[in-house]
Amino acid sequence: MALSTKRTDRRTEALSKERIVEAAIHILDAEGERALTFRALATRLATGSGAIYWHVADKQALLAAATDHILASVMAEVAERSTLNHDAIRTVALGMFDAIEAHPWIGAQLSGDPWQQGLLRILEGIGRQVQALGVPESALFNATTALLNCILGVAAQHAAAERLPRGTERSVYLAAIAERWTQLDLAEYPFVHHLAAQLPGHDDREQFLAGVNLVLAGIESIR
Amino acid sequence: MALSTKRTDRRTEALSKERIVEAAIHILDAEGERALTFRALATRLATGSGAIYWHVADKQALLAAATDHILASVMAEVAERSTLNHDAIRTVALGMFDAIEAHPWIGAQLSGDPWQQGLLRILEGIGRQVQALGVPESALFNATTALLNCILGVAAQHAAAERLPRGTERSVYLAAIAERWTQLDLAEYPFVHHLAAQLPGHDDREQFLAGVNLVLAGIESIR
DNA sequence: CGCGAGAATGGAATGTTGTTCCAGCGGCTC
DNA sequence: GAGCCGCTGGAACAACATTCCATTCTCGCG
Structure with a gap:
């Protein structure tokens, strides 16, 4: 059960380009351009920067x-x-x-x-x-x-x-x-x-x- | 004499905002925007980055x-x-x-x-x-x-x-x-x-x- | 002439950043 | 169950702007 729950969680909150972009927009709007770093983004998405790079080529592509x-x-x-x-x-x-x-x-x-x-x-x-x-x-x-x-x-x-x-x-x-x-x-x-x-x-x-x-x-x- | 020569050299090549700006323009024109770093600038002016900061507030001001x-x-x-x-x-x-x-x-x-x-x-x-x-x-x-x-x-x-x-x-x-x-x-x-x-x-x-x-x-x- | 204060210098140290690397996990197919 | 692969998290790296500081130079004053 624990496993299945975890899987569901994973699926629900699965990382995706769309979710990343939404998080980025939230940071940009709330704290400005300078606040958008891969570290801040990773924190907000509760993951690491490496995972983000799997979905997005680089910062320019993200913006x-x-x-x-x-x-x-x-x-x-x-x-x-x-x-x-x-x-x-x-x-x-x-x-x-x-x-x-x-x-x-x-x-x-x-x-x-x-x-x-x-x-x-x-x-x-x-x-x-x-x-x-x-x-x-x-x-x-x-x-x-x-x-x-x-x-x-x-x-x-x-x-x-x-x-x-x-x-x-x-x-x-x-x-x-x-x-x-x-x-x-x-x-x-x-x-x-x-x-x-x-x-x-x-x-x-x-x-x-x-x-x-x-x-x-x-x-x-x-x- | 050695001293006086050295002083003269210093005077001739004395660092100044103008000289810094000219060097910056040269780098920008020759190698592009990304190539303009304080390291590159310091190298070209044969000095350290600290000396540059004495004449210029920061990179934005330089540009x-x-x-x-x-x-x-x-x-x-x-x-x-x-x-x-x-x-x-x-x-x-x-x-x-x-x-x-x-x-x-x-x-x-x-x-x-x-x-x-x-x-x-x-x-x-x-x-x-x-x-x-x-x-x-x-x-x-x-x-x-x-x-x-x-x-x-x-x-x-x-x-x-x-x-x-x-x-x-x-x-x-x-x-x-x-x-x-x-x-x-x-x-x-x-x-x-x-x-x-x-x-x-x-x-x-x-x-x-x-x-x-x-x-x-x-x-x-x-x- | 010397000497002291402040201007100016050069390079080491600091703190962030974007990006890369890698060890591992979970689900999927044989 | 074994093995592969998409995907993850976080550590590691290189480059940068900026700061700090010990040192040197300049110039005016006694």
């Missing part, structure tokens, strides 16, 4: 799998609210924005490896709509990657914020940046000074959407 | 300083060919593109920390021209960061290529990506398949410029 897991659910959710063209693009883009905001470590992953599996889902989702918009063949690639750049941009921004000590308030962070900007030489950096003033109280989501709209307007003009 | 060093020279060079508005923006942008292509490790640095000193130079350079373009106050920030996103996008792409084993041919790299794309499920990724066909023989610089032009066109439309 890629975790990112893909999140992005897949983003696209799945977005796919339900089926809209068309412009609105569809905005919906996908905002879905990405929210995902990156909720899991900032994705930002580092995406900007570090933009052609990884996960982003292809987004490329596909956006590209189809751009195509449906009637963009000429020759400009398809450029228009789609321009939209992707908006996403990579916000990803980079959140990746930077992610590296901060845990629990830093967003407003404090923005204030610190504005502070640094205003300390620059006014004669040399007049424009940056100008921007610093409106940096606090700045809405990321709005900026992101404005960027997307700008690109969409540009696409309209070449259609 | 930031190296990046800033390059970006400063980019802006200096661009400033000479003084043009206006659209052309000035394109000139700055292309200068950045060329810099990232020549020193791909900058890509990783920029996308990892988009608000670092170095990028502010670019922000300033582009922002002024956007302002001169007559963009309304409320859209200034958004328009400028949208242009920056194009640069961050190409930075991320080169950062990914940088991580590859040394000496990988660009065409081979592109072919490998196209190969991966065509192996995706055609039903699920029709658009990616479509793009894969035109991925080899694809001109990065042109794509970059097209993205910038798209954003510029969008800016025109809200002016």
